[in-house]
């Protein structure tokens with residue numbers, strides 16, 4: 001039996017309709033910005049392995065940090081016990097976030113970082129004897145796949161079987177420019193009810209909605225209004241963190257900086273699962289009380305995994321000491337130049353870039369659903385051209401590891417142009 005046959009027999013893949021899906025690619029090796037298949041053929045990992053990888057695969061420094069940490073502490077309980085890599089990571093993360101951030105809660109991935117943020121927000125008000133039940137989110141939002149995270153995300157296609165279990169959430173329509181003022185007024189009206197525990201956003205860009213970029217002044221104003229009404233602001237920087245938008249975090253593009261911030265994806269350089277929910281003393285202090293029941297009674301078996309912490313520390317050192325920011329700027333500039341090149345093709349629409357992310361839509365007919373054949377045509381075309389890409393329907397986006405070379409970027413851009421020319425005929 002081949003490996004892919006063995007796979008089909010026993011593996012249930014995420015976000016995959018096994019009855020119709022193409023065979024998954026068997027990856028034998030991953031190094032720098034690329035995957036290698038069993039024939040040694042190279043594929044550029046243009047979506048950074050589900051948006052997590054920032055320094056490339058097989059990074060020596062992260063490898064050494066992991067090996068060293070394993071020799072000291074692999075994994076230990078994180079309640080009634082602590083360890084140096086956990087403490088150091090918390091210190092460093094607090095250091096690079098705005099002033100109000102002072103306490104770090106550890107979990108396992110982006111969804112759990114968001115669940116923890118929600119539980120903190122609800123319990124914050126509960127502990128203050130002012131229980132508030134409402135949450136404001138943005139239409140099109142994606143915050144993860146656990147129940148709380150699903151509830152505050154876009155309803156519909158991806159979560160219909162569960163929808164009747166979700167708590168009530170108010171959604172502001174996406175600020176696409178036309179009614180931006182109205183949405184702010186709507187937000188203000190909702191906050192003024194005094195019933196909102198928190199507002200949560202993916203700052204500046206919605207990832208799973210199709211890398212939708214929105215106005216930073218609008219966001220800043222919404223968050224300012226929330227703060228003025230005492231509504232807690234949760235920034236889900238799971239996707240936007242770690243240089244993705246051109247700065248360390250997306251909130252660095254605006255003045256408001258929230259009360260709770262969720263981090264994961266690129267946190268460990270994209271090599272080990274880890275989630276962080278970082279908050280202020282204002283939130284933390286609401287949980288201090290002689291009664292245990294006022295504490296955040298939440299945790300996971302792998303909370304504070306020491307090896308993941310060591311990987312995250314190494315990743316932060318790479319940001320500080322290597323050419324990471326130069327590469328982030330280089331990719332950002334190249335993406336922006338590439339956009340100019342796309343302008344002349346009528347089938348390419350809504351082409352935009354933000355930092356190391358560039359996105360555009362291929363519009364042929366009404367063939368734009370998640371299942372559309374166009375999606376598969378696009379993915380196949382790139383695969384043939386040596387680029388591993390996972391489009392969102394007809395939306396193509398590149399968010400590469402920062403070590404991607406100029407010639408690899410050229411290969412990706414050339415493959416894009418040849419796709420467009422093929423589809424324009």
Ligand SMILES: *Cc1c(COP(=O)(O)O)cnc(C)c1O
Pocket residue numbers: 109110111112114142143144145202207208236237238239240264265
């Ligand atoms: C990916 C993502 C999550 C969920 O993270 P997982 O690690 O996949 O659970 C949450 N929020 C945003 C903005 C994301 O992009």
